[in-house]
Amino acid sequence: DGVSLCRPAWSCDKYKTGVIDGPACNSLCVTETLYFGKCLSTKPNNQMYLGIWDNLPGVVKCQMEQALHLDFGTELEPRKEIALFDKPTRGTTVQKFKEMVYSLFKAKLGDQGNLSELVNLILTVADGDKDGQVSLGEAKSAWALLQLNEFLLMVILQDKEHTPKLMGFCGDLYVMESVEYTSLYGISLPWVIELFIPSGFRRSMDQLFTPSWPRKAKIAIGLLEFVEDVFHGPYGNFLMCDTSAKNLGYNDKYDLKMVDMRKIVPETNLKELIKDRHCESDLDCVYGTDCRTSCDQSTMKCTSEVIQPNLAKACQLLKDYLLRGAPSEIREELEKQLYSCIALKVTANQMEMEHSLILNNLKTLLWKKISYTNDS
Numbered sequence: 001d002g003v004s005l006c007r008p009a010w011s012c013d014k015y016k017t018g019v020i021d022g023p024a025c026n027s028l029c030v031t032e033t034l035y036f037g038k039c040l041s042t043k044p045n046n047q048m049y050l051g052i053w054d055n056l057p058g059v060v061k062c063q064m065e066q067a068l069h070l071d072f073g074t075e076l077e078p079r080k081e082i083a084l085f086d087k088p089t090r091g092t093t094v095q096k097f098k099e100m101v102y103s104l105f106k107a108k109l110g111d112q113g114n115l116s117e118l119v120n121l122i123l124t125v126a127d128g129d130k131d132g133q134v135s136l137g138e139a140k141s142a143w144a145l146l147q148l149n150e151f152l153l154m155v156i157l158q159d160k161e162h163t164p165k166l167m168g169f170c171g172d173l174y175v176m177e178s179v180e181y182t183s184l185y186g187i188s189l190p191w192v193i194e195l196f197i198p199s200g201f202r203r204s205m206d207q208l209f210t211p212s213w214p215r216k217a218k219i220a221i222g223l224l225e226f227v228e229d230v231f232h233g234p235y236g237n238f239l240m241c242d243t244s245a246k247n248l249g250y251n252d253k254y255d256l257k258m259v260d261m262r263k264i265v266p267e268t269n270l271k272e273l274i275k276d277r278h279c280e281s282d283l284d285c286v287y288g289t290d291c292r293t294s295c296d297q298s299t300m301k302c303t304s305e306v307i308q309p310n311l312a313k314a315c316q317l318l319k320d321y322l323l324r325g326a327p328s329e330i331r332e333e334l335e336k337q338l339y340s341c342i343a344l345k346v347t348a349n350q351m352e353m354e355h356s357l358i359l360n361n362l363k364t365l366l367w368k369k370i371s372y373t374n375d376s
Helices: 008-016 025-029 072-076 079-084 094-109 115-126 136-146 149-156 199-208 213-230 267-274 310-323 328-342 351-370
Strands: 034-039 046-053 056-063 166-170 173-177 238-240 248-250 256-258 264-266
Touching: 008 025, 025 166, 094 115, 094 136, 094 267, 115 136, 115 149, 136 149, 136 166, 149 166, 149 264, 213 238, 213 248, 213 256, 213 310, 213 351, 238 267, 238 310, 264 267, 310 328, 310 351, 328 351
Parallel strands: none
Antiparallel strands: 034 046, 046 056, 056 173, 166 173, 238 264, 248 256
16 A cells, blocks of 8 residues: 555644644545545655545655665755654744745755745745745645755746646645656556566557657657756756656647656755765766766865756657657758757856757757647
């Protein structure tokens, strides 16, 4: 029974004793109208379910009491803060809470953008019952959630098309809008089965269930737009540290939606964390699956510059996806553009310009091609 892993009972206990509060608490604990359906997690220590909340489909995410294995990544999301709901303490004024949130943002995002505006945005989100004030229980839930990168990103990018909307939360459990297809290839399997399927066989299954090329092109444009959304936005740059097909989904109009943004982290935060890390070789300087820096052999410490920009990783992911079945008249040009995109390095001093140029060229090429087809 996967639900017990997610410990709603524990959240409900905290809710009933008045420790935490949030818009999903009543449905989760009292009316029991928030149901957990199929498990979407590929890793047992991060729970993700398809759920139904008051008859609306959503994706329910919740933290595990104890992560099964602590990797470097967990330091970005301190467990203690989330698990205990001990902050803010009783008697904390709204002003004091705003200051707490402000310094958390300053540490995570660096001193940029209008942080006070972001703090106010968070207070609006935290006020779950929309009564114009944030109760202590709501503040405790919000504080726990703000430790999670995905939650922070969802609030920052809440007006962007490719970010799933937040539907509600209770403690550190939150519900976001669901997408019809939770994999780039249109077939997703429970992780238990995934473990036993040889990857070669899995790939041919994927190809079998892939949408038609114009639709793939539309999904790809969505990914490129998302890369733009997280690249030097109003609150700095975010790095995509696990660029894989399983974290992307799309809806029935073939608009890309991110399914899992947990490994998209503020660059400021990652640099701080990685720069003093001891290393023997470059292999030790990786966060997530693909945010790599290099190992400085003279100090045996990781450097702080991530080598590959998000765009290069997105193109890497899209290469086979877009080239398979691509119309012959653009295939060569498309391949050329994808390869120059994959070759992008962060260190190039013209990086920003080159980045926008490559991104726009790719989008133009794809749009031009699909605006002629009735399929799109």
